[in-house]
Amino acid sequence: MAAISRALITGVCVISLAACSSSGDGGEEPAATGGPLRIGAILPHTAYAGAGEALVSAVDVAIDDINAAGGVLGAKAELKQADSTDNNDTASQAVDSLVTWGADVVIGAYGSGMSGAIVGKITESGALQVSGSNTSSSLTGINPLYFRTAPTDALEAAKLADLVVQDGHATAAIIAQNDAWGQAFQESMVSSFEAAGVEIVAQQQFNTTDTDYSAQIDAVVAAKPESVVLLSYASYSGSMIESLVGTHGFTAKNLYLSNSTLGKYTIKPSLLTGLRGFLAGPDPAVEAEFEKKLLAKNANLKSFAYAASTYDAVVVSALAATAAKSADGKAIGAKMSAVSGATEGATKCKTYQECADLLKQDKAIDYDGLSGGLKFATNNDVTETEYQLYVYDSAGTYAVAK
Amino acid sequence: MTPGKTRLTAVLALACALLVPAGPALAFQADEWGFRGLLRDGAKQPVSGAVVEVRDDGDDVVGTDTTDAKGRWEVIPVDGPGTYTISIDTSDATGHFAGDTFEVDKELVESPSTLPVLNVVISTTESTQQVASFGDRFAQRAVSGFNLGLLIAIAAIGLSLVFGTSRFTNFAHGENVTFGGLMGFVLAYLAGLPLLVAAGIATVLGAAFGYAQDVTLWRPLRRRGVSLVTLMIASIGISLAIRSLYQFFFGNAARGMTAESWGTVTLGPVVLPATSYASMGISVVVLVAIGIWLKYGRIGKATRAISNNSALAATSGVDVDRVTRIVWTLSGALAALSGVLLGVFNQVSFDMGFNLLLLMFAGVILGGLGTAFGTLAGSIVVGVCTEILVLWIPADMKYVGGLAVLVAVLLVRPQGIFGRRERIG
Numbered sequence: 001m002a003a004i005s006r007a008l009i010t011g012v013c014v015i016s017l018a019a020c021s022s023s024g025d026g027g028e029e030p031a032a033t034g035g036p037l038r039i040g041a042i043l044p045h046t047a048y049a050g051a052g053e054a055l056v057s058a059v060d061v062a063i064d065d066i067n068a069a070g071g072v073l074g075a076k077a078e079l080k081q082a083d084s085t086d087n088n089d090t091a092s093q094a095v096d097s098l099v100t101w102g103a104d105v106v107i108g109a110y111g112s113g114m115s116g117a118i119v120g121k122i123t124e125s126g127a128l129q130v131s132g133s134n135t136s137s138s139l140t141g142i143n144p145l146y147f148r149t150a151p152t153d154a155l156e157a158a159k160l161a162d163l164v165v166q167d168g169h170a171t172a173a174i175i176a177q178n179d180a181w182g183q184a185f186q187e188s189m190v191s192s193f194e195a196a197g198v199e200i201v202a203q204q205q206f207n208t209t210d211t212d213y214s215a216q217i218d219a220v221v222a223a224k225p226e227s228v229v230l231l232s233y234a235s236y237s238g239s240m241i242e243s244l245v246g247t248h249g250f251t252a253k254n255l256y257l258s259n260s261t262l263g264k265y266t267i268k269p270s271l272l273t274g275l276r277g278f279l280a281g282p283d284p285a286v287e288a289e290f291e292k293k294l295l296a297k298n299a300n301l302k303s304f305a306y307a308a309s310t311y312d313a314v315v316v317s318a319l320a321a322t323a324a325k326s327a328d329g330k331a332i333g334a335k336m337s338a339v340s341g342a343t344e345g346a347t348k349c350k351t352y353q354e355c356a357d358l359l360k361q362d363k364a365i366d367y368d369g370l371s372g373g374l375k376f377a378t379n380n381d382v383t384e385t386e387y388q389l390y391v392y393d394s395a396g397t398y399a400v401a402k
Numbered sequence: 403m404t405p406g407k408t409r410l411t412a413v414l415a416l417a418c419a420l421l422v423p424a425g426p427a428l429a430f431q432a433d434e435w436g437f438r439g440l441l442r443d444g445a446k447q448p449v450s451g452a453v454v455e456v457r458d459d460g461d462d463v464v465g466t467d468t469t470d471a472k473g474r475w476e477v478i479p480v481d482g483p484g485t486y487t488i489s490i491d492t493s494d495a496t497g498h499f500a501g502d503t504f505e506v507d508k509e510l511v512e513s514p515s516t517l518p519v520l521n522v523v524i525s526t527t528e529s530t531q532q533v534a535s536f537g538d539r540f541a542q543r544a545v546s547g548f549n550l551g552l553l554i555a556i557a558a559i560g561l562s563l564v565f566g567t568s569r570f571t572n573f574a575h576g577e578n579v580t581f582g583g584l585m586g587f588v589l590a591y592l593a594g595l596p597l598l599v600a601a602g603i604a605t606v607l608g609a610a611f612g613y614a615q616d617v618t619l620w621r622p623l624r625r626r627g628v629s630l631v632t633l634m635i636a637s638i639g640i641s642l643a644i645r646s647l648y649q650f651f652f653g654n655a656a657r658g659m660t661a662e663s664w665g666t667v668t669l670g671p672v673v674l675p676a677t678s679y680a681s682m683g684i685s686v687v688v689l690v691a692i693g694i695w696l697k698y699g700r701i702g703k704a705t706r707a708i709s710n711n712s713a714l715a716a717t718s719g720v721d722v723d724r725v726t727r728i729v730w731t732l733s734g735a736l737a738a739l740s741g742v743l744l745g746v747f748n749q750v751s752f753d754m755g756f757n758l759l760l761l762m763f764a765g766v767i768l769g770g771l772g773t774a775f776g777t778l779a780g781s782i783v784v785g786v787c788t789e790i791l792v793l794w795i796p797a798d799m800k801y802v803g804g805l806a807v808l809v810a811v812l813l814v815r816p817q818g819i820f821g822r823r824e825r826i827g
Contacts, residue, residue, distance in 0.1 A: 048654065086654065137515070154515030165440055165521040168448075168472070171529065178798045188515065197439075197506065197522045199529070205798040209757045212748040214546045215789060215797040221673075222534035222542070226446070235655035239748045242658065247666045247675050266591050267658040 037072040037327045039063065039314060040080045040103030040127070042094055042118070044110050047086035050300075051263075052110045054307040055133060056081060057297035059107055061290075062314035062352075069353035072318045073327060084109050088117045099125040104327045105317045107310065112136030113180050119143050128329040128336075130317050132310030135259065138184045141379040145333050149309040149316065149374060151280050151385035153181075153258070157188035159278050159387050160256055161196045164227050167253060173202035173225035175216055175240065177232040185231045185258060201225045208236055217243045227254040234263025245271045252276065252391075262390055262398050264302065269396030276401065278387045282308050282370045284400050290370055309382075312369030315352050316340055319367055322359050341366040341375040341384070435510055436479040437488060439522035441469045444529040448473025452495035456480060457487045469495070477519055483512040490524060502526065536793075538671035543790045545672045551765075551785025552685035553747065555778045557740035557755075558762040559692060560612075560733030562777040565766070566709030567726045568620060570633040574641040575762065578734050579755030580648055582608045582741025583659070587652075587750040590660040597662050597677075601684075601742045605735050612734015616727050624726075641756070648752040656751035659742070681743045688739065689778060696774055701728055709773075760801070761788070764808045770821025779819055784808065 041059045044052035063079045071077055080101050082094035091109060095118050098106055105128045109115045112134040122129045123145040130147045137152045164172055172193055176186035186203065193200050202223035204216035217240060220228060228250055230237055237257075244250040252274025262277045281287060290311070291304055320335040321327055339355070346364035349355040355365045368374055372386030391401040437456055441449040454475045455466045464486065465478035480486060490504045506524055510516075534542075561575045582604050589600035619640070623633060664676035696702040704725045707715040716722045737755070744754060764784045769776025784804045791803025811819065 050653075152515060155517075158515060158517045162517055162521045165523045168440055168442070168446075168523075170440075170442060170446070170523045170525050171531065192516075195508070195516070195520060195522075197508075197524055201533070205796070207798050209753070210798070210800070211550065211744065211754070211758050211761065214747075215543070215792040215800055218539065218542050218546065219792070219797055222539045224531050224533055226531075235657075235751075236749075238656065238658040243675070246663060247673055265658060266587075266661065268661040268663045271663075 036075040037077045037318060037321050038080070038102050038104050039077055039317070040082065040098035040101065040106045041314075042082050042084045042091060042098065042106060042108035043310075044086055045081075045083040047084075048110065051303055051305070052084075053298060054294055054301045054304045055110060055310040057294045057301065058132070058307040058310040059314055060297050061293045062311045062318075066315065066318050066352050069351075069356055072321050073325070077318060084114060086111070086114075088114055091118055092121060095121050098122075099127065103127050104321070104329050105130060105314075105332060107132065107313050107317075109134070110306075111181075112139055115139060115146075116142065116180070119146050123329075126329045128317060128333045130313040132308075132313035133306035136181050136184045137188055138180055140381055144380070145329060147313075147317075147333070147336055147376060147380045147382075149313045149369070149371060149382050150306055151382055151387075152188075153185040154188040154192075155385060156259060156278050156280070156387065157185065157192040158195075160189065160229060160258075161192035161198060163276070163278075163389075164193075164198060164229070164256060165196050167227070169198065169226040169254060171199045171201045171225050172227045172229060173204070173220040173223055174200060174229050174231065175204050175206065175213075175220060177236065178205040178207050181260075182231055189229060189231065206232070206236070208233075213240050214243065216240075217248070220244075221248045227256065229256045229258070230261050231258045233260045234265065237261050237263075238265050238267045241265070241271055241275070242267050245275075259305070262305070265396060267396075269392075269394060272392040272396050272398075273394045275392045275398075277390055277398075279305060279390050280309065280371060280385050281305075281388055282372060283386070283388070286370055287400075308370035312367075312371050312374055315355075315369060316367055316374060318352065319355050319359070319365065322356055323365075336380070337376040339365050339367055341368075341373070434477070434479060435482050435518045436465075436477040437486065437508065437510075437520050437522060438477045439475060439488075439520075439524060441473045441475070441490060441524050441526065444525055444527040444531075449492060449495050449526055453491040453493075454478065455489045455491070457489065459485050461487075480510065483510045485509045488522065488524070490526075492526065534671070539793060540790070541671045542673070543793060544786060545674060547786035547789030548782065549674075549678050549682050549747065549785070550789055551782035552682055552689070553740050553744055554758065554761050554765050554785050555781035556685055556688060556736050556743070557758060558765040558777050558781050559689070559774055560736040561762055562766045562769075562771070562774055563705060563709075563729045564733050565771060566774075567705060567712075567722075567729045568624070568633075569712070570630045570637070571763075573634065573637040573759070574615075574644060575733070575737060576755035576757075576759035577641055577644040577648070578608060578612060578737035579741040579744065579758055580645070580752065581611050581734075581755075582738025583745040583750040583754050584648060584652060584741075584752075585738065586742035586745050587657060587659050590662070591657070597660050597746065600660070601739065604742050605739045608738020608741070609731045609735035611738070613727065613731040615734070616730035620730065621723065621727070645753060645756060652750075652752045654752070656749040656754075659745040659750050677746050681746060684739075684743065688736070692736075693775065693778075701725060705729055706774075761785070761804065764805055768808050768811055768818055770818030773818070773820045776818055776820025783811075783819075 043055045067076045082098055084091040091114050106122045110133050115131055115134045123143050128145050132149045134148045135150050135153045137154045174189055176182040202220045204219050206213045206216045257275055257277030259279050294301055319339045320332045323339050324331040324335040343364040346366040347358055348366045348368055349358055355367050358365045373384030375384045377383050389401040390398045392398045441452055450469050450471045452469045456464045456478045458464050464480050467475040467478055469475050486508055488506045492502050557579050564572050585604035585607050586600050589595045589603055590597050667676050704720045761784055765781030766777050769780025787807040788800050788804030792800045795803055
């Protein structure tokens with residue numbers, strides 16, 4: 001009996017040793033500077049009504065482009081995509097699988113709330129987390145190994161306030177979703193309005209589980225604001241737009257939408273006509289070309305929001321790894337701002353190929369990606385963002401305003 | 403300020419600029435800083451011909467401009483971030499306030515979350531905009547609350563009748579409401595049927611759904627003599643399972659039920675879409691019909707008899723099984739109808755019925771468990787209180803108000819508004 005158990009223990013030890021050594025090859029050790037760069041992605045494959053599908057394809061396209069240009073650190077970059085779903089617990093398990101696989105860089109998550117929940121787990125493993133879609137200002141400076149290529153809502157709030165004043169309004173009301181994202185956006189919106197001198201006459205929050213939002217709408221209408229800003233996900237905004245535009249006479253001239261409010265609606269399209277909101281993203285020509293590449297990966301894609309910034313997230317981390325000459329998360333993190341414009345006199349470059357060639361010649365680079373100029377602030381938030389004003393047409397779809 | 407002092411400031415500023423380390427600190431450096439904006443009076447009229455002057459913190463004039471016909475002035479460039487005073491002289495301006503001067507301090511900050519050129523709006527007079535009076539707001543909320551109350555009532559009466567005949571609270575009743583909403587979406591939006599036709603078909607399908615539930619689940623369970631607590635827990639399980647199924651097919655997003663629009667009705671201070679009045683009309687007709695049926699109809703009377711004393715009703719010749727099945731069918735139909743109306747009122751989502759379930763329970767309990775007329779009264783009280791109390795409490799806490807009323811009433815009348823005292827204990 002004792003012999004058997006001893007044999008068993010020995011066997012287990014051998015197996016676990018073997019497991020250790022095999023995971024040791026995963027490039028986690030900084031000493032092994034070469035080796036393949038392992039990029040994991042944690043994005044929603046079907047959840048959020050398919051809003052994350054374009055991001056999944058964007059990561060694929062980025063890896064293709066990187067490997068077509070010779071890969072990273074002399075080897076092809078490796079990719080593992082895990083489905084984050086919309087559930088934080090499932091996402092946490094998916095992170096485990098990526099960490100076990102030996103990811104050096106993790107792209108994601110889609111939502112700000114989820115990123116906040118998994119950032120600890122990813123960065124403790126020594127990997128770098130780069131998101132192309134987190135916009136909540138509550139994530140600013142959350143971890144030195146957390147970067148994002150999507151701009152924070154704070155800058156968008158400033159753009160919205162600018163637009164409200166440009167349209168000639170001096171009072172405004174805010175309707176915000178009662179969650180981490182909505183509250184942070186609301187705070188930014190309030191400070192932007194205050195800076196611009198716009199008086200806020202009503203602020204209403206709604207819970208996504210409420211039976212209806214008529215109480216919020218009525219309170220806003222009662223305050224008779226000249227303009228209303230809707231900070232809510234598209235999936236909750238349909239009835240509010242119906243009510244504000246259809247019933248209470250607001251128009252495209254005084255109802256403003258946030259980036260997340262821009263989406264596909266099943267309400268009468270004429271109610272949406274002319275409504276405006278900002279989306280961070282490339283100029284339309286670059287966008288069209290990129291969308292073709294994405295559609296080649298997945299012909300069913302409908303919405304492309306944050307796909308370009310997710311592509312940039314992959315490319316800029318691959319460039320940082322090249323510059324750091326290491327696949328170690330911390331080493332990559334240390335080079336993120338250096339390759340994106342923080343270096344004096346750096347040469348601007350727009351594709352991975354171009355930038356990697358410059359790095360080979362030991363030149364400093366400034367990667368300006370698909371989503372426009374890219375530059376990380378000291379708190380790892382992105383700056384130099386380009387915003388495009390989007391407007392709904394009479395068919396209920398939105399496109400860059402002309 | 404003397405010229406010498408200005409030079410000193412400039413030298414200091416230069417020294418500071420040189421001392422600031424290069425790199426990230428320069429990350430936000432914009433090419434252009436400045437102020438542009440809009441000058442208007444409280445009645446939204448633009449103020450044209452006013453002189454706008456921007457001064458820096460040393461009180462030196464940085465730039466000036468004159469507002470145009472639209473009350474607008476174009477970018478007045480400044481050197482960089484800092485606090486500036488915008489002063490406005492309306493001596494030569496057109497308008498009834500001409501001659502006044504205004505001064506506003508504004509700060510330009512170097513940060514990734516602000517714009518380097520700040521667009522400011524300055525009002526020369528207090529806003530003349532009147533907010534809606536309390537009476538107007540109260541009227542609007544009361545009508546909204548009545549509408550919500552009727553919606554809850556239609557859904558909750560089914561719940562109450564099922565409790566009366568089957569003696570257990572069906573936690574899966576919210577899913578019957580969602581079923582109606584989803585069917586409405588499929589018929590009205592996807593199949594493009596007129597809203598009323600879609601509502602009718604959805605109600606019939608809801609009846610079939612209720613009937614199917616009784617035949618396949620509840621009757622076999624009743625026949626085996628499963629205890630009421632077990633039935634209740636089974637209904638929680640079924641609720642979860644059906645909801646997950648809805649989520650799988652419909653997804654997480656909430657969607658509008660129809661692109662159809664019936665226009666807006668304005669009655670004094672109350673502005674509501676026409677569909678809301680139609681919904682209230684349908685609800686009242688259906689509720690009156692149910693009331694008459696319960697009071698005078700043969701099956702209706704039998705239903706009340708079973709609610710009172712199931713064993714006695716059975717010995718008096720009432721076919722309890724048959725009546726129970728009819729009640730389940732009716733309950734499914736009513737729930738589906740309320741789902742369609744709720745979908746028109748707000749939106750369709752996979753958990754819309756579940757979110758309404760708490761309010762349905764509140765209505766049922768407030769009225770007195772198992773009494774159909776009590777449920778009607780209780781639901782309307784819950785709906786109206788929920789919607790009216792938001793005049794005093796934040797709207798995202800509105801259920802707190804409605805449910806506090808429930809607790810308050812139960813403290814005084816533990817049996818509910820219409821419940822009979824002898825039932826307790």
